[in-house]
């Protein structure tokens with residue numbers, strides 16, 4: 001249960017000053033608070049003994065008021081320092097989480113679904129920070145307060161009475177532990193359900209157009225209703241376990257009250273205690289309820305915090321299984337050489353690339369074709385190092401890719417993925433993303449190469465047009481061209497296009513290819529495509545089937561070969577002829 005506090009020890013150390021201020025102001029505030037019943041006890045005794053004079057009342061009144069104000073101000077101070085600390089913890093953990101997400105590659109995102117990651121980086125982090133704020137407050141304040149009250153009960157009234165009347169609380173502590181275990185288990189189940197629900201919401205929002213097109217709204221409403229019902233059930237179970245704490249405290253404290261009254265009255269009758277003592281003692285018993293309830297809640301907060309900590313650690317401890325990269329810096333791209341390269345996705349049962357032998361000389365264009373599922377994207381992912389390296393040789397010139405610094409290596413590559421990812425920003429920002437300091441001239445140059453000029457002219461605000469969620473929706477072909485412009489503005493040593501021209505018409509495709517060839521002289525370009533006309537000009541074309549290169553050569557050589565490429569090319573030519 002306390003493991004979560006232990007795991008946060010570095011954070012507590014870093015914010016030692018704040019926690020020390022909280023701790024000492026808390027002690028002082030508690031001392032002033034417990035002084036008040038003591039004063040009341042003394043006033044009652046003075047009334048009974050008929051010793052209360054005006055001067056004495058003024059003295060008691062002054063001390064009472066001073067203690068009240070001091071306790072209030074001190075409580076403000078400790079709660080300020082404690083709760084700002086917990087907000088800092090949330091900030092730090094979110095920063096760590098985001099840094100981790102940005103470092104991770106494909107296999108990590110295959111393990112965790114987006115909704116799950118969102119749940120862990122919001123609700124779980126909040127629950128952990130509750131342990132550093134509320135949890136810490138209860139731990140320090142309730143235990144300190146409890147110790148102070150019990151000491152006052154013993155010192156200012158009677159140790160015997162204190163021991164007897166607090167005896168039932170031993171059973172309370174035992175029950176707290178048992179219920180705490182139940183809370184932790186139920187909370188983990190509820191959080192897992194929340195992750196899954198989060199994910200489903202994201203999927204619905206993402207796929208809303210398809211859901212509508214297939215008139216599946218009702219089905220989704222129904223599924224979602226069932227899920228939220230089940231989630232409600234799980235949360236109710238947590239609430240049910242939580243609700244046990246307060247009645248449990250009241251139940252056991254009642255026994256303490258009975259003992260205190262019975263045994264206390266006996267001690268008064270024996271002249272061991274005064275009536276004022278008993279009143280003060282009962283007030284102390286009343287005061288003890290709050291810290292005990294809080295300790296129950298502390299158990300709760302700590303159990304939930306440690307369940308959340310396990311969920312957050314699971315994410316932070318998951319690496320993407322990428323090999324350690326070397327220290328070499330790569331300044332310029334060399335020939336890309338793969339020899340006998342095999343690769344298998346972690347979740348795949350068969351090899352997805354088999355014995356790939358390829359040399360892409362620096363500055364040349366390679367075309368990668370093949371039917372769907374042949375392994376084109378998988379081959380490009382090896383170049384991009386999105387997955388662990390397969391078995392076999394993969395070099396840049398004479399140097400094994402693993403000898404290069406991973407991140408540095410990426411700087412040479414411009415990549416246009418199959419699924420176009422554009423941000424909810426302006427066209428300008430989306431394109432300049434490829435090169436932070438890009439001027440409008442440079443942006444327009446890439447717009448021109450990507451054949452996006454005419455589209456831009458039609459946009460009322462030109463480069464300032466907002467796209468995505470915050471602005472206009474743009475077509476698939478337009479998205480592809482903005483993505484191409486984003487990759488081109490970097491003027492990368494290696495440009496990788498993964499089926500990036502599929503949504504543009506044949507004429508525009510030819511225009512883009514011609515532009516690319518024109519501006520990328522001396523630079524390596526790799527194009528994977530279904531439409532063979534896009535790679536006609538390539539220096540070499542490889543045909544993949546089931547992860548194996550089955551044909552290779554120039555366009556002319558492949559036509560002569562009369563294999564898959566030849567048949568496919570004829571089919572596409574005929575189709576395009578028909579369309580024209």
Ligand SMILES: Nc1ncnc2c1ncn2[C@@H]1O[C@H](COP(=O)(O)OP(=O)(O)OP(=O)(O)O)[C@@H](O)[C@H]1O
Nearest residue numbers: 345347348352370371372373374375376377378379
């Ligand atoms: N992340 C993955 N985990 C497991 N298997 C995968 C993964 N991605 C792809 N595959 C499998 O690897 C094989 C090659 O897929 P790949 O996406 O490389 O084909 P492709 O030639 O690019 O297809 P397409 O033209 O349809 O994009 C397929 O059998 C596919 O099911």
